[in-house]
Amino acid sequence: MTFDTRDHNGRMTHFDQHDSFWLFGYGSLIWKADFPFLERKPAWIDHWSRRFWQGSHDHRGIPSAPGRVVTLISERGARCDGMAYRIEPSLLQQLDMREKNGYLRELVPIHFSPTSSVDGLIYLATPDNDAFLGEAPLARMAEQIAQAQGPSGSNRDYLLNLEQALRELGASDHHVSALASLMSDYK
Numbered sequence: 610m611t612f613d614t615r616d617h618n619g620r621m622t623h624f625d626q627h628d629s630f631w632l633f634g635y636g637s638l639i640w641k642a643d644f645p646f647l648e649r650k651p652a653w654i655d656h657w658s659r660r661f662w663q664g665s666h667d668h669r670g671i672p673s674a675p676g677r678v679v680t681l682i683s684e685r686g687a688r689c690d691g692m693a694y695r696i697e698p699s700l701l702q703q704l705d706m707r708e709k710n711g712y713l714r715e716l717v718p719i720h721f722s723p724t725s726s727v728d729g730l731i732y733l734a735t736p737d738n739d740a741f742l743g744e745a746p747l748a749r750m751a752e753q754i755a756q757a758q759g760p761s762g763s764n765r766d767y768l769l770n771l772e773q774a775l776r777e778l779g780a781s782d783h784h785v786s787a788l789a790s791l792m793s794d795y796k
């Protein structure tokens with residue numbers, strides 16, 4: 610049912626010899642930074658859009674009733690705002706564990722300003738992973754998010770925490786705010 614990416618990610622050695630490198634978070638990694646980092650700052654990546662298209666069987670849902678969490682969809686001209694963390698490579702095992710349900714490490718340019726960027730890492734869930742749910746009508750996605758619960762808490766909290774974190778960053782994301790505004794339809 611689930612696609613455990615830990616072995617695959619463990620074979621990626623790109624930053625092993627670095628003292629530190631940058632990780633870009635666009636979902637729970639924005640608002641739930643429960644890991645040691647050396648520095649963090651708001652950042653963005655280009656040509657990616659955030660979407661609630663990845664299934665969560667291990668954090669915000671269960672195998673028989675998965676939740677929906679974010680992944681990124683390639684989209685020319687799009688911009689995805691988030692938070693970048695400078696971390697040590699020894700942290701990757703812990704992050705691979707957290708992101709094991711379909712997310713692969715991927716290298717991308719991370720922008721801090723129009724004139725400052727660095728190659729860093731994201732965790733990306735692509736459509737070929739078994740937990741990928743893909744697009745659905747907004748109301749159906751909202752209903753699923755409103756109902757799903759998993760070991761890390763409610764799927765609703767994941768969405769609302771993300772919406773609040775993006776607001777605090779001054780970032781607008783229509784997909785996230787449209788789903789968040791539908792949460793008041795469910796108690």
Ligand code: SIN
Pocket residue numbers: 633634635636637638639678679680708732
């Ligand atoms: C991320 O936050 O960058 C990845 C997706 C998630 O863990 O919510």
